[in-house]
Amino acid sequence: MILITGATGNLGSSVIAQLLKVTTKDKFVTTSSNENGVKKLTEQGVNSRLANFTDTASLNKAFHSIEKILLISTMDQNRLEQHKNVIDAAKKQGVKHIVYTSLAIKNIQTSAVKDLMISHFQTEDYIKASGLTYTILRNTMYADALAQILGENAINQDINLPGGNGKVPYALRREMGEATANLLLQDGHENKTYNITGPQNFGYQEIATALSNFTGKTIKYNDISEADLKSFLNQIGFSDFAIYLHSGTIYDIKMHQYELESNMLETLLGRSTASLNDFIKELFNL
Numbered sequence: 001m002i003l004i005t006g007a008t009g010n011l012g013s014s015v016i017a018q019l020l021k022v023t024t025k026d027k028f029v030t031t032s033s034n035e036n037g038v039k040k041l042t043e044q045g046v047n048s049r050l051a052n053f054t055d056t057a058s059l060n061k062a063f064h065s066i067e068k069i070l071l072i073s074t075m076d077q078n079r080l081e082q083h084k085n086v087i088d089a090a091k092k093q094g095v096k097h098i099v100y101t102s103l104a105i106k107n108i109q110t111s112a113v114k115d116l117m118i119s120h121f122q123t124e125d126y127i128k129a130s131g132l133t134y135t136i137l138r139n140t141m142y143a144d145a146l147a148q149i150l151g152e153n154a155i156n157q158d159i160n161l162p163g164g165n166g167k168v169p170y171a172l173r174r175e176m177g178e179a180t181a182n183l184l185l186q187d188g189h190e191n192k193t194y195n196i197t198g199p200q201n202f203g204y205q206e207i208a209t210a211l212s213n214f215t216g217k218t219i220k221y222n223d224i225s226e227a228d229l230k231s232f233l234n235q236i237g238f239s240d241f242a243i244y245l246h247s248g249t250i251y252d253i254k255m256h257q258y259e260l261e262s263n264m265l266e267t268l269l270g271r272s273t274a275s276l277n278d279f280i281k282e283l284f285n286l
Contacts, residue, residue: 001029001066001068002027002028002067002070002184003062003063003066004070005053005069005070007048008037010144010173011072011101011176011180012177014176014177014178014180015072016181017181018180022181025047028046028047030047030049032051033050033051051063053086056088059086063089063095067095067097068095069086069090070101070180071087071098071099071101072101073100077116077241080119083123084123087127090132097135097190098127098134099134099184100124100127100136102137102139104138104139104196104197105258108120110255110257113252124136124193135189136194137196138193139196140170140196140197141249142172143274144172154219156217157219158219158220158222159207159208159221160229160232161221162224162247164223164255166254166256167201167202167258168202168253168258168259169258169261170202171198171273171274172279175265176196182269197265198261199265199266199272199273202276208220210280213277214280230243
């Protein structure tokens with residue numbers, strides 16, 4: 001039996017959608033951190049259990065008779081402790097295999113968002129130290145995040161970000177969820193670490209050109225200063241944490257931290273991934 005954490009989230013929902021296409025409902029179970037989430041999943045016709053990452057009793061109960069767990073990382077600032085609770089309960093309940101969604105980045109030690117993102121690699125180490133069989137999926141940035149980073153009016157305005165000529169091998173979240181579901185049903189991924197990324201890197205200049213081609217408008221990429229970005233984010237009401245995460249991620253892009261293109265996503269999908277033009281068309285309804 002396979003268990004999926006975070007099943008009501010965006011990535012988790014994509015994993016569940018693919019599992020429902022390629023296997024039967026009795027082969028997997030979902031979890032949610034609250035009763036409303038469990039009810040929602042049950043109404044969708046999938047088995048669901050309560051599993052709150054801060055409640056070890058709920059984790060032990062949820063993991064009973066489970067062989068493999070997909071641990072979808074949380075975004076909470078105390079997620080390392082949450083993840084440790086999951087791993088400890090998994091080991092206690094006799095789970096054999098944990099699949100963990102980590103981060104594809106070149107050097108976490110020099111990352112501008114190290115304070116938050118290093119917990120991914122601490123989680124990886126904790127899983128390995130547990131003695132459980134593992135598969136680490138180091139995921140790239142979601143192409144879906146472009147709609148948030150560029151803003152709701154992206155098809156009508158220039159891209160003003162301090163990203164330099166840095167690039168990212170973006171991938172659609174739905175394709176990453178589909179690939180993850182496929183991997184969960186396969187053998188041969190034991191004790192492996194994969195970069196789950198698109199096969200090609202794209203920068204803001206390429207994105208601006210693609211938007212221009214689709215809209216027929218001239219959309220430019222302006223490489224502004226980091227100070228200007230932070231000032232703008234503060235003006236529109238971003239919290240200090242949101243400014244740290246947003247500006248730090250773009251700084252990492254500028255420093256080429258995410259340029260780790262791989263064919264593993266396509267291998268797991270069994271087809272080519274969506275192209276940059278596909279991203280733009282889908283994300284901006286063009």
